[in-house]
Amino acid sequence: MAHDDHGKEHAPFIAHHFDDEQQQxxxxxxxxxxxxxxxxxFFSGLFxxxxxxxxxxxxxxxxxSEFLDKVLGGINTIVLLFSSLTMAVAVRxxxxxxxxxxxxxxxxxxxxxxxxxxxxxxxxxxKWDEGILTRGYYNFHHPDHGEGLHISKYxxxxxxxxxxxxxxxxxxGVVFKVTNEAKKSLFFFGLALMMGGYFLGAVGGKIYMEAKxxxxxxxxxxxxxxxxxxxxxxxxxGHGDDKGHASLESRWTPVVYRQEKTKQDGSKQDGSKQDxxxxDDSKSADDNKSKQxxxxxxxxxxxxxxxxxxxxxDDTKKDDAKADAGKESGAPGDTASVTEEERQRRVGIFxxxxxxMTGLHAIHVIAGMIALSWLLWRAIHGHFRPDYFGPVDYVxxxxxxxxxxxxxxxxxLYLIN
Amino acid sequence: MGIAVDRTxxxxxxxxxxxxxxxxxxxxxWMFTLDHKRIGVMYLIGVTFALxxxxxxxLVLRSELFTANKMFLTEAxxxxxxxxHGAVMVFAFIIPSIPAALGNFxxxxxxxxxxxxxxxxNLCSFYLWVIGTLFLMLTLMMGGLDTGWTFxxxxxxxxxxxxxxxxxxxxxxxxxxxxxxxxxxxxxxTMRPPGMTWFKMPLFLWSLYATSIIQILATPVxxxxxxLLLAERIMQIGIFNPAYGGDPVLFQHFFWFYSHPxxxxxxxxxxxxxxxxxSVHSRKKIFGYSFIAFSSVAIALLGFLVWGHHxxxxxxxxxxxxxxxxxxxxxxxxxxxxxxxxxxxxxKGCISLTTPxxxxxxFIFLFGIGGLTGLFLGTLSTDIHLHDTYFVxxxxxxxxxxxxxxxxxxxxxxxWPKMFGRxxxxxxxxxxxxxxxxxxxLTFFPQFVMGSRGMPRRYARYDPEFEIFHxxxxxxxxxxxxxxxxxxxxxxxxxxxxxxxxxxxWGASSLxxxxxxxxDFHNFVHNVALCDPYDFSTQELDEELDTxxxxxFMEPEEKPVPEVEPQHT
Numbered sequence: 001m002a003h004d005d006h007g008k009e010h011a012p013f014i015a016h017h018f019d020d021e022q023q024q025x026x027x028x029x030x031x032x033x034x035x036x037x038x039x040x041x042f043f044s045g046l047f048x049x050x051x052x053x054x055x056x057x058x059x060x061x062x063x064x065s066e067f068l069d070k071v072l073g074g075i076n077t078i079v080l081l082f083s084s085l086t087m088a089v090a091v092r093x094x095x096x097x098x099x100x101x102x103x104x105x106x107x108x109x110x111x112x113x114x115x116x117x118x119x120x121x122x123x124x125x126x127k128w129d130e131g132i133l134t135r136g137y138y139n140f141h142h143p144d145h146g147e148g149l150h151i152s153k154y155x156x157x158x159x160x161x162x163x164x165x166x167x168x169x170x171x172x173g174v175v176f177k178v179t180n181e182a183k184k185s186l187f188f189f190g191l192a193l194m195m196g197g198y199f200l201g202a203v204g205g206k207i208y209m210e211a212k213x214x215x216x217x218x219x220x221x222x223x224x225x226x227x228x229x230x231x232x233x234x235x236x237x238g239h240g241d242d243k244g245h246a247s248l249e250s251r252w253t254p255v256v257y258r259q260e261k262t263k264q265d266g267s268k269q270d271g272s273k274q275d276x277x278x279x280d281d282s283k284s285a286d287d288n289k290s291k292q293x294x295x296x297x298x299x300x301x302x303x304x305x306x307x308x309x310x311x312x313x314d315d316t317k318k319d320d321a322k323a324d325a326g327k328e329s330g331a332p333g334d335t336a337s338v339t340e341e342e343r344q345r346r347v348g349i350f351x352x353x354x355x356x357m358t359g360l361h362a363i364h365v366i367a368g369m370i371a372l373s374w375l376l377w378r379a380i381h382g383h384f385r386p387d388y389f390g391p392v393d394y395v396x397x398x399x400x401x402x403x404x405x406x407x408x409x410x411x412x413l414y415l416i417n
Numbered sequence: 418m419g420i421a422v423d424r425t426x427x428x429x430x431x432x433x434x435x436x437x438x439x440x441x442x443x444x445x446x447w448m449f450t451l452d453h454k455r456i457g458v459m460y461l462i463g464v465t466f467a468l469x470x471x472x473x474x475x476l477v478l479r480s481e482l483f484t485a486n487k488m489f490l491t492e493a494x495x496x497x498x499x500x501x502h503g504a505v506m507v508f509a510f511i512i513p514s515i516p517a518a519l520g521n522f523x524x525x526x527x528x529x530x531x532x533x534x535x536x537x538x539n540l541c542s543f544y545l546w547v548i549g550t551l552f553l554m555l556t557l558m559m560g561g562l563d564t565g566w567t568f569x570x571x572x573x574x575x576x577x578x579x580x581x582x583x584x585x586x587x588x589x590x591x592x593x594x595x596x597x598x599x600x601x602x603x604x605x606x607t608m609r610p611p612g613m614t615w616f617k618m619p620l621f622l623w624s625l626y627a628t629s630i631i632q633i634l635a636t637p638v639x640x641x642x643x644x645l646l647l648a649e650r651i652m653q654i655g656i657f658n659p660a661y662g663g664d665p666v667l668f669q670h671f672f673w674f675y676s677h678p679x680x681x682x683x684x685x686x687x688x689x690x691x692x693x694x695x696s697v698h699s700r701k702k703i704f705g706y707s708f709i710a711f712s713s714v715a716i717a718l719l720g721f722l723v724w725g726h727h728x729x730x731x732x733x734x735x736x737x738x739x740x741x742x743x744x745x746x747x748x749x750x751x752x753x754x755x756x757x758x759x760x761x762x763x764x765k766g767c768i769s770l771t772t773p774x775x776x777x778x779x780f781i782f783l784f785g786i787g788g789l790t791g792l793f794l795g796t797l798s799t800d801i802h803l804h805d806t807y808f809v810x811x812x813x814x815x816x817x818x819x820x821x822x823x824x825x826x827x828x829x830x831x832x833w834p835k836m837f838g839r840x841x842x843x844x845x846x847x848x849x850x851x852x853x854x855x856x857x858x859l860t861f862f863p864q865f866v867m868g869s870r871g872m873p874r875r876y877a878r879y880d881p882e883f884e885i886f887h888x889x890x891x892x893x894x895x896x897x898x899x900x901x902x903x904x905x906x907x908x909x910x911x912x913x914x915x916x917x918x919x920x921x922x923w924g925a926s927s928l929x930x931x932x933x934x935x936x937d938f939h940n941f942v943h944n945v946a947l948c949d950p951y952d953f954s955t956q957e958l959d960e961e962l963d964t965x966x967x968x969x970f971m972e973p974e975e976k977p978v979p980e981v982e983p984q985h986t
Contacts (some may be wrong), residue, residue, distance in 0.1 A: 015536070016532075017525075017530060017531035017532035017533075017536070017608075017723040018608075023607060023608065026602075026607045027608065028532040029601050030602075030603045030606055030607055031534065031535060031599060031600075031603045034599050034602060034603065034633055035599060037633060037634070038599070038633055038634075038636070038637040039637070041637035041638055041640050042633060042637040042638075043641070044637075044638065044641075045637075045638055045641030045642060045671055046641060046645075048671075049645070049667070052664070052667065053656070082841030132655055133652075134654045134655065135651045135654055135655025135656075135658075135661045135662075135663075136652070136653020136655055136658070136661060137652070137653055151613065226462060240482050253757055293893075346662065348655060348661070349654075349655050349656070349661070349662060349663075350654050352648075352652070352656060353654075353656070355652070355654070356644075356645065356648055356654060360644075374689075376982060380850070408528055408658075412775075
């Protein structure tokens, strides 16, 4: 409305074009909700791709998901859920004018966000070490660690920026402490604390991974009990490096492959027949089908074998369809006869989606950390009050959405089987 | 009854008084402005630049097609030309043209408020537009782009041209569009003045609201699609790449899930502008207000269900194809509702053939043809024949240029006196309008004929039998170009040298006219008097100011009336 309508005193936090705080709050609230709608739609494309590819090749998703560590994923889920709680408490504190509670809860939320990223960095770097990359670059190999602590170079790379920020923020905090600017000092120490959270997550994740690797190795030594344990590798009963390598191999080979490998080792005949089928490009799908019962019959009749055969059958059919496309663009892997390696590469489609989804989610977490830092700055300067807490509320809603997306991602990616 | 105001200050010409143009000065005062009017003007300059750039590409294309054989472009250069023409026109010009340029200026004023809900987001949206457009320009220097504006996979994964830059540019432009839509939606929802109910809003606001819904619901999907395309190029994720078992048709689905609704982002605001122009320049209450309002929303919602009609020949299942075809026909219904309502509004109206009205009339004609030829393409059997021919090209140019560009020009002429406080030259304006209309038809009508005879689109060389049509088309393109140039020169001249005019030269009764021209920095010097936006009897001619003033303000000044709230009816 016209400005003489605003003869009444405008509180300083109300923008000039709003009539009153209620209108401003409502506009912001609607704005953030609409923004969240766009965010959901943004992710919906990825969920859509996930559904399509999982529907068309469910066995690959089951296999691939075994590469993901449920414990680390679970820890991250708990961390994010907890951060949602502290965020909610922060909103309440802003409404009740409890400035200290607000500041501390914002800080805890930020630290949780950073822990999440730290754990994520461990997960990512571990996969990169093993060549578990997107479809086109997928090149799984067993990590060639020796004994002792191994820290991936990728983890170092991912940690460079957090380390720099940690130093900068700490220095900032100290400098402002010296110059007696308490508010700025508190703000910078808060940021430094946040970056500390990253290293807490990264170190914690790393320790867990090391322990896990050792535990798996130990389990192998004592002739395994693990349900995903593969007995085929127990023949390698050597000692020292050799054994360590074997245990790592079994640890990092998804269960279905291991079964296939057993099968191939066990009945070479069957495997060669399969290969023959694949070599002949002109063979129709019907031919394949007619062969399949034979090979299934040759299998021991165990459940796992049936499952494996089914997945093989699917793969064979797909190969025929894709052979031309593959040749044309010089795709890695000789499609005329699909090797074990090429079959593994198919798993890459899962990781393509995995990296897109979790990567985009991580970007949202980082954006959330920036927004939270801004809130922290304003909270420390006492901008929020019971009649003006909109920004805390809006960022809170955004943060809950980020959390919620992870709540969907975790079971969809980690808990398939 | 009546409100005592200084009418000269409130409704007069404010070029020498306080207005948004002279509220502050210096380049920074424009670059960092949060004023929706200035942002609107900056957008206007920006999209005009994009229009001329992409228009030059179009003229180069048409010149190349003057003969059946090579004139001066190689095939590869030709591919890059039509790609950039399409990409710049669609992403950098048409989508932001009416909503972001005109809408930014007019929307808050139509609501009688000082600004949009989030002025900073508004400015951010403008700069995202600038960045996105710069990336599109950058592709010019980085080896061009030859995928067509649709970036179809798998070709866009193989070509060595600047897919990454262009895709990123379109991605950023998408966010610009989302933020504009979000801003407008929130503004209309939460800032309508008391008394202005949904069905008392001007129809332009309804169409902007419907547009915002599409921008919010469709554009994020484009965002993720382009992001996946980028990931596909950079990280080989294999989702769209058949070599890795991906599905290129999935890309088409994702792309058209945005880009078909985006067609309505382009045309709906144009329809809103036309609703205003027809009513004001016929001086008659709009016919079937609620039908026009609901048809905008209906178009927005139905627009989400028809994307598959771009893929009738891409290998969809027959059932899906039939369903998409059927829904496509239903979109014609709300569009036709609008056209008939406009015609009924003009019936027995007091039509004055001002330049905006001339554009509105051309819009109805051109949009009519554009819309009806769409039905040919929505029909499965004819689409098999017409798919990817010049018939398609002519169809969407009738809608986008004949529709949106015409509406934009009409809207500019209509609101120009408000924006700059100066009147354009009516004679030159009409000449420009005539040239645009004639040139446009000359360009694209032959293309319908060519297309139905089988001339495929996107070909640099063609059979000599089509030469005559192409030559007509090229002549027409130059006439159209000259028409657009004359129109913009006319407007630019008017902005600086035109005769001054006061607040409400058209006697329109929507709220933006209850201000001085150019408007004050705060839009309104005085409380606005709410009234029916299409009841022109509320406006009375103020002889002294030579402009129309709401009758509430016409009472003699000496009666000291206390400040009252706006009329709540």
